Amino acid sequence: MDDALVIGGERLTSRLIMGTGGASSLATLEESLVASGTEVTTVAIRRYAAAGGNSVFAMLERLGVRALPNTAGCFTARDAVLTAQLAREALETDWIKLEVVADEDTLLPDPVELLTAADQLVADGFSVFAYTNDDPILARRLQDVGVAAVMPAGAPIGTGLGILNPHHIAMIAAAAEVPVVLDAGVGTASDAALAMELGCDAVLLASAVTRAHDAPLMARAMRAAVQAGRDAYRAGRIPRRSLARASSPDEGRIDAGPALAD
């Protein structure tokens, strides 16, 4: 059954977006990206010398994986807009993962700067994938300015704490008219499955795979978890009950008399 994700005008078969951050080597990263089945991956924009040339760009070209550049490291709308413009010029894409964070310790989005930057970038023709807090109202405001996707954090970047406010994530997913991508906080496969069960359209993760003991194996686990969570969401979970409800029939039970303890 066709269950493609349409995001930023593109049809994607995979609902797992694996980022490239935190990998120990390019070879392990490549193996992990392939195992994850991702069709899109995030990259940061940095000075050529510091980036060690354009080996990441060349690898993505070879793998046929689409690059979603980010504005990681930006603390102001002004920095984020310049980074996005450089990314568009360098990678020939109008897709941008917009990150405008408030401080180094939390790396949580600064809502005011984020909304300002989103507004400017949408007006400048970008498809904005907005990394945001697990705040349903901010998600709505981002949608109102025209972002292509809303990407709430499950937990702060790199913490692996999972989804700290599942209720808010479900509210964001239920209300959104654009795709919702759970971004940041995933620690293991069950977190990714939960995100999909809560109604998210996709999961974006990096550290959970790239910093795992066996990164390609974790990439495979995430791929399966996202698919399982998506299937479970579409299948519809049973209601929660306070008392047990037998699944075996009552009729035709044998009766061997009173309990032995009586």
Added chain:
Amino acid sequence: MTSSPEITVVLDGETTRLAQGITLRETVARHIGRELGPDGTPADGGRLGVAVAVDGAVVPRREWHAHVIAAGSTIDVVTATQGG
């Protein structure tokens, strides 16, 4: 013999001396080690994968050949690297 006049710029965070009159296209080509055509695309036929800001503003690659670098410019050449 007198050496040709030079200018000082900041290229990717490093103070660098360049020949006076050099264009942005020549500077980028030298910096990334690839030959660039007049429109800024690589002569090897591959995709470029880099962008340039001069003094905090993006300069599109088609304008690099006409952009003569001014003394004291800050030039950033960026590309994709690993990142979440």
